[in-house]
Amino acid sequence: MELNRNQFLFIAIFLALLGMQLRMVSSYxxxxxxxxxxxxxxxxxxxxxxxxxxxxxxxxxxxxxxxxSPPDWLGWCLLSIGAVLFFHSLTMGKPSG
Structure with a gap:
């Protein structure tokens, strides 16, 4: 199964929000x-x-x-991956159908 633009965008937003939450909260x-x-x-x-x-x-x-207590680098890592996927989804063509 090939991921389309909308799925990449959803994954990007999800990872970016999860990364922001991990950066804002020090422990659970x-x-x-x-x-x-x-x-x-x-x-x-x-x-x-x-x-x-x-x-x-x-x-x-x-x-x-x-x-x-998640490590500090985990939040930054998820934010970075989310940003890369976000920009990748912008460069993809619109889904057909």
Whole structure:
């Protein structure tokens, strides 16, 4: 499948907005459900055989909220890719049909 001008423009805007959000926010605090989900996946990936057998260790009832701090370069990277895709979409021809 070949991407047309409108799809490139949508991806560009999405990546630019995501990059701006990552530049404006320094960290994200996950909910307890999201923290538990990540902890379960981390235990399963640490012991894949035990996860298949159902013998993974139990998690505590309460987990401290996980704080995710994306690196500074990630926001700049997404902004840059979004800008390049935006200008690329402007140079493409209009979609037919």
């Amino acid at each position: 605090v996950l909910t307890s459900e999201a923290t538990r989900f990540l902890a379960e996946r981390a235990l399963a990936s640490a012991d894949p055989v035990g996860a298949l057998a159902g013998t993974t260790p139990a998690l505590p009832a309460t987990l401290p909220a996980k704080v995710v």
